[in-house]
Amino acid sequence: MDLRPLDPQSESPLYRQLYEQVADQIRTGRLVAGERLPATRELAGQLGLNRTTVSAAYEILETEGLITGQVGRGSFVTRGQAARTGGIDWDGVLERHELPPATPAPSGDRDVIRFVVSRPSDALFPLDDFRASCAAVLGRADLADILQLGSPSGYEPLRRYLLDDARHQGLAAAGDDLIITNGCQQSLDLIGRVLLRPGDSVVVEDPVYTGLKNLLAGMGAQLIGIPVGADGMDLAHMERSLRRERPRFLVVTSNFQNPTGTTLPAGARRALLEAAHNAGFPVIENDAYGELRYHGQPAPSLKQLDQRNGTVLLRSFSKVSFPGLRVGWALGPKPLIERLRHAKEASDLHTDQLSQAVLLEFVESGRLEAHHKRVLQAGAERLAAALSACREFLPQGRWTEPEGGMNLWVRLPKPLDAAELLPHAQREGVAYVPGRYFEISRREPGALRLSFAGLTPAEIRRGIEILGRVVRSARESVLETVEPTQAMV
Numbered sequence: 001m002d003l004r005p006l007d008p009q010s011e012s013p014l015y016r017q018l019y020e021q022v023a024d025q026i027r028t029g030r031l032v033a034g035e036r037l038p039a040t041r042e043l044a045g046q047l048g049l050n051r052t053t054v055s056a057a058y059e060i061l062e063t064e065g066l067i068t069g070q071v072g073r074g075s076f077v078t079r080g081q082a083a084r085t086g087g088i089d090w091d092g093v094l095e096r097h098e099l100p101p102a103t104p105a106p107s108g109d110r111d112v113i114r115f116v117v118s119r120p121s122d123a124l125f126p127l128d129d130f131r132a133s134c135a136a137v138l139g140r141a142d143l144a145d146i147l148q149l150g151s152p153s154g155y156e157p158l159r160r161y162l163l164d165d166a167r168h169q170g171l172a173a174a175g176d177d178l179i180i181t182n183g184c185q186q187s188l189d190l191i192g193r194v195l196l197r198p199g200d201s202v203v204v205e206d207p208v209y210t211g212l213k214n215l216l217a218g219m220g221a222q223l224i225g226i227p228v229g230a231d232g233m234d235l236a237h238m239e240r241s242l243r244r245e246r247p248r249f250l251v252v253t254s255n256f257q258n259p260t261g262t263t264l265p266a267g268a269r270r271a272l273l274e275a276a277h278n279a280g281f282p283v284i285e286n287d288a289y290g291e292l293r294y295h296g297q298p299a300p301s302l303k304q305l306d307q308r309n310g311t312v313l314l315r316s317f318s319k320v321s322f323p324g325l326r327v328g329w330a331l332g333p334k335p336l337i338e339r340l341r342h343a344k345e346a347s348d349l350h351t352d353q354l355s356q357a358v359l360l361e362f363v364e365s366g367r368l369e370a371h372h373k374r375v376l377q378a379g380a381e382r383l384a385a386a387l388s389a390c391r392e393f394l395p396q397g398r399w400t401e402p403e404g405g406m407n408l409w410v411r412l413p414k415p416l417d418a419a420e421l422l423p424h425a426q427r428e429g430v431a432y433v434p435g436r437y438f439e440i441s442r443r444e445p446g447a448l449r450l451s452f453a454g455l456t457p458a459e460i461r462r463g464i465e466i467l468g469r470v471v472r473s474a475r476e477s478v479l480e481t482v483e484p485t486q487a488m489v
Contacts, residue, residue: 001031001038006047013417013436013445014049015056022057026066026077037067037075055423113463115432115450118258118406119323123456124378129367130322130358136365137357146353152345153337154180154329155356161363166331171303171313177337179344180329180351184288184314185211187330188251190340190347191284191312192219195248203241203250203281205233207409207438207447209258212251212286221248225440228257230400232264235271242279249282254302256289256405259438259449263402266299273306282336283311288328289405291320291372292453294380296403309333317359319406320372325355379404385457386450386464393468395475406453409435412446416474419445424474430466 006017025031038046040054047054058075061067069075137146146155153159159180166172181187188211196202198220204212206225216223224241227234233252252272254264264272276283285302303313316328330340344350362368386408390399398411412418419434435447452460 001025003047006049013419013443015053015060015417015420016436018047018049018054018057019060022061023064023066026061031077033077035077036073037077039074050420052420052423053417056417056419059423111429112426113430113455113459113466115430115452115455115460115463117454118449118451119454120319120375120406121378121454121456124371124375125322126367126371126374129365129371130362133358133361133365133367136361137354140357146357148353150350150353152179152341152350154178154351155353155360158327158356158360159329161360162329163331166313169304171301172331173309173333175309175334176331177334178329178331179337179340180327180356181344182326182348182351183318183323183328184286184316185215185328186326186344186347187314187328187340188212188215188284188286190343191249191330191336192216192221193343193347194336194339195282196221201245201247203238203245203247204440205252205257206440206442207259207435207444208251208440209253209286210437213438213440223440225442227442228260228262230262232257232262232268233272235268235275238272239275242275247279247281249284250276251284251286252302253286253289255287255298256292256402256407258289258405259407259433259435260409261400261402261405261407262409263299263404266305269299269302269305273302273308273311277308277310281310284314285311286314288314288316288319290315292376292379292406293404294376294383303331312336320375321359321362321368325359327351327355327359379406379453381457382452382455382460385460386452389461389464393465395468395472406451408450408452410448410450411444412448412471413475414446415478416471417445418448421470421474425467425470428466428470430463430470432467 001022003021006014008014010017022031037058040051040058044051044054058067058069062069065078067075068078137143140146159178163172163178166178181190192215196219199222201222201224202216203224203226204216205228207228208225213223224245224247226238226241252264254269256263273283283302283306287301290298290301301313303311312330312332314328314330317325318328330337383402383404387401390408390410394410396413400409402408419436422432422434425431433449435444435449438449455463
């Protein structure tokens with residue numbers, strides 16, 4: 001394997017440069033299927049790199065299916081094997097533009113504390129209440145109708161309930177309608193299908209939720225990343241970008257943004273709406289986390305503040321009840337919702353009615369309200385544990401301090417790289433998601449996301465304690481390499 005020297009002065013991290021070189025050799029056939037790559041320790045020695053840098057590059061290669069690691073044997077090239085044996089070369093068939101790297105799958109190691117997935121703890125699920133709701137639905141006289149194909153707009157009793165509730169909250173304007181979807185992710189997908197053409201620009205937060213990033217990139221959209229600070233999107237930066245671009249729409253997570261946990265203040269919400277109106281493009285408000293406020297006062301939603309009917313509100317039951325039921329909804333102007341209905345019918349006909357009927361029973365019986373209170377109490381305890389542990393164990397770092405949600409954004413001391421550090425952290429018993437998975441154009445090698453909602457307070461404290469130890473060790477190694485160099489100058 002013939003590699004060019006890596007450039008430590010480049011904006012691209014060393015692991016990324018190494019990945020790109022090896023991937024290029026695999027895609028062009030210079031490295032063929034079945035060929036064994038050097039061990040991480042061996043290649044690190046050849047290139048004068050830290051072993052974790054090579055491990056990070058190999059991790060991306062394996063995630064993209066270019067290599068496979070075999071325990072006790074090493075890493076081998078897999079791409080193109082079907083073509084050599086006379087089968088279909090699916091890598092060639094599926095070749096398009098380069099997509100962002102997929103978020104790493106959670107480790108199956110039970111001994112690893114995983115701050116990886118932004119989801120509620122299943123230990124909090126009120127299973128007896130859920131069984132009671134299921135039993136009530138299964139005992140209904142109209143069960144056969146519920147089990148039939150339904151409307152693309154959603155199970156009508158739940159759709160009416162959600163629309164009436166939106167009107168009561170002052171969310172729904174006179175010309176609005178509502179469609180039920182398979183979670184917020186499908187709402188985003190349908191909006192992209194209806195509004196986007198390949199090459200269109202979309203304004204998003206930077207860093208941004210990977211599900212949205214990968215979805216829009218897969219549709220051929222050009223992403224305009226707006227930096228996210230302590231108070232959400234940098235509106236001055238957004239306005240400058242709008243003078244140069246003509247985006248089709250903007251997507252913003254107004255409450256407890258994923259991955260940073262930040263919330264857009266009320267004044268910034270009004271300014272964002274004014275800028276969007278002046279530029280003439282719609283705002284998609286992704287409010288999946290808004291019901292997870294543990295303390296502090298909520299700001300009015302963008303949809304409530306928008307007097308010009310240019311905002312589409314996305315919400316979901318996933319974060320406050322049972323993520324596996326996949327029930328979300330989009331509220332917006334009737335012409336758009338009608339187009340979304342047609343797109344949904346073409347995609348999957350309709351959202352499962354049984355799940356919707358069970359959730360409606362869970363809501364109307366009062367069980368959701370009781371469960372929501374328990375979720376808020378548990379979430380407050382977990383957030384407090386995470387912030388306390390960060391203050392105690394993370395050296396000279398910076399992190400967001402949200403009032404709710406499921407995520408913290410941590411920035412490690414320079415020059416540490418969170419992706420390079422991850423393999424070492426996993427060996428010590430903790431996992432997280434490096435910031436590079438969420439970046440659009442602004443590189444933050446030292447950033448990472450900690451998703452705390454699925455862990456107990458004790459696990460959170462223990463995990464951040466381990467992470468702090470790993471960070472301190474890495475910083476000491478960096479200082480040891482820098483000081484002798486300075487001494488020779």
